[in-house]
Amino acid sequence: MKIVKAIENILGYIENGLLVIFLTVTVVMAFLQVILREFWSTGILWADVFLRHLVLWIGFLGAALAAKESRHFSINIITKRLSDTLRRIVQVLLDLSASVVCYFLYDAGMTFVLDEIKYNTQSLFSFLGIDIMAYHFEIIIPVGFALVGIHFLFRAIETAITGPKAVDLV
16 A cells, blocks of 8 residues: 555656646746737747647646545535445445546547557647657647546555545545
């Protein structure tokens, strides 16, 4: 159990750090775009596309952190009335089901990204002489679903061993 907790904490730390960096870059870049457009009638050509894709990353990293901290949307009107043992079983089954769904979404995301790699030849923008393709940003789709699924799997293991978190009981 300690290994699972350690891995989940490391993942959470990395996700949280990336989220802070990406949110900061998003705010600064958007502010810079507004200032450049308003005062100098110009802007960074690739910034809007970059910001759209960065929002995708922020969303998936936020979803992974929500899964880690048991903060995903849930309706627990029925589970509140169950005994502790039955609540634990139901919570484990729900977390395992969510993990399986995330696996299928990961698989679909990988198919999407591989198709983008195979058929997409147009660069979104060049940055410092490097062509940036859409799939460089879209890789977060399968990776994000994998992270969310891993967190649900870890949560199922934790619930099976120690019982639901206090957040699950609210």
